[in-house]
Amino acid sequence: MSRTFDFIVIGAGSGGVAAARRAASHGARVAIIEQARVGGTCVLRGCVPKKLLMYASRHGAALAEASDFGWQWPAAPEFSMSHWARAKATETARLEQLYRQLLADSGVELVPGRARLEAGGEIVVGQQHLQGPHILLATGASADHSLIPGAEQAAGSDEVLDLQRLPGRLTILGGGYIAVEFASILAGLGCAASMRYRGDLPLRGFDPDIRRRIATSLQQQGIALHAGALPQQVTRRADGWQLHVGTGSETTDYLMVALGRRPNTAGLGLERVGLELTAGGAVPVDAQLQTAVRGLYAVGDITHRKDLTPVAVAEGRWLADRLFAASERPPPSLQHVPTAVFSLTPAASVGLAEGECPPGTAVYESDFRPMRLAFGTSRERCYLKLLASPVDRKVLGIHMHGNDAPEIIQSLAMAVTAGLSKDDFDRTMALHPSTAEEFVLMGKPKRYLC
Ligand SMILES: Cc1cc2nc3c(=O)[nH]c(=O)nc-3n(C[C@H](O)[C@H](O)[C@H](O)COP(=O)(O)OP(=O)(O)OC[C@H]3O[C@@H](n4cnc5c(N)ncnc54)[C@H](O)[C@@H]3O)c2cc1C
């Protein structure tokens, strides 16, 4: 016997929980199916634990900076990964419990188990059968280790975040968000890190000045960068890994793969309902987040468009409002999504990168030594960039590499979303002394794009 709901959500991660709770708040009868812990990637093995590890690393760097300002310790400080692992487990357990409570308080029924779609749209979870007019796929994505032969058994970010002890030498394959963040964080915790990636610079898709500066600051942290040098094969050894690169080879204690993520669609039964995937294995959706199958929707990483938590959450809520509150609000725009890379010196961006702007775009820049480091010898710089339209001086993009970049760019994302111009920035009073004031004090353009 099938139980009937108004809305059935598969996956209790960022997008699924947001959609389920919002739908229930509109009076819908909602079930959410989860095969593992409640909370999903962001809370349990992504944004949150990653940032907690970033703080561990950042605190170490801050100790060194503090000594330049007069603080002294009797002995050199040491980092304990097992201490961090215990504290992280406690915090993620607290957050999972919070998510469970929020679902219960909203009246959403949590159905534990792995969901499978049957022909006709019925959902099977173990012995249970569920059906309803609206089904949401929100099963996220997982690390893809299939690119390099032999790398299937290597660690991904999930395994690194579960380590009890840090490796001595570590090689990271990839040059995207995860690779850059983990290389910087782990180097800050004392690992001898190296990175191997396909392109000439890390962070494809980011503004070229940010990419160059990130590469420099990773090198200043002591990370060896091997551009255009992914191994063609890797081999597990008793004491670590062997990487076969070109005609040579090298060894490392620990191998981490960060070569992108693949949507979690295996075993979902999508073929039974006639749903075809993209070449990259994602579920295609239209602007209304509707798949090609009537009544079947998808949000978040399973659609593999902008794999960021706020996007999954905004899409989940928007869909629930449309389906159960007759909202006619347009879907969340993916045009001005702010984003950050949480390396020890972080980078953040909103809007267009230089290569996406039209000819004549004015490029404003500021590059300085942060006051925080005035007494030390660190070579860290702070870089700010603003791109303004040649037509109406509208701000097209803002990019920053420097401490507090994620916090500053989040605020400036409002200015870009609102369509403010360089003149609006010019008439904004500065807050002194701050890093962010440089964004309203940029005098003349450094150059114009050809
Ligand atoms: C290391 C790392 C760091 C990140 N850092 C950031 C960051 O700083 N900022 C940011 O915005 N984004 C970050 N992200 C991306 C972010 O975590 C994802 O974009 C976000 O979690 C996607 O949410 P989702 O709802 O689509 O999927 P998820 O949160 O992954 O949830 C999917 C859920 O579905 C469940 N599931 C899968 N298959 C089934 C099934 N058949 N039946 C039942 N349940 C199923 C899974 O167990 C999971 O709980 C990071 C990702 C990683 C890996």
Ligand SMILES: NC(=O)c1ccc[n+]([C@@H]2O[C@H](COP(=O)([O-])OP(=O)(O)OC[C@H]3O[C@@H](n4cnc5c(N)ncnc54)[C@H](O)[C@@H]3O)[C@@H](O)[C@H]2O)c1
């Ligand atoms: N701070 C954040 O917001 C944050 C942090 C981590 C992850 N994320 C999200 O999770 C997603 C996944 O992170 P990621 O680092 O795994 O992915 P990514 O897309 O950022 O990076 C993947 C890396 O693998 C490389 N790659 C992909 N296909 C390749 C191929 N065929 N050959 C050689 N190299 C190849 C890419 O060039 C890139 O260097 C990100 O895109 C992002 O949306 C966000």
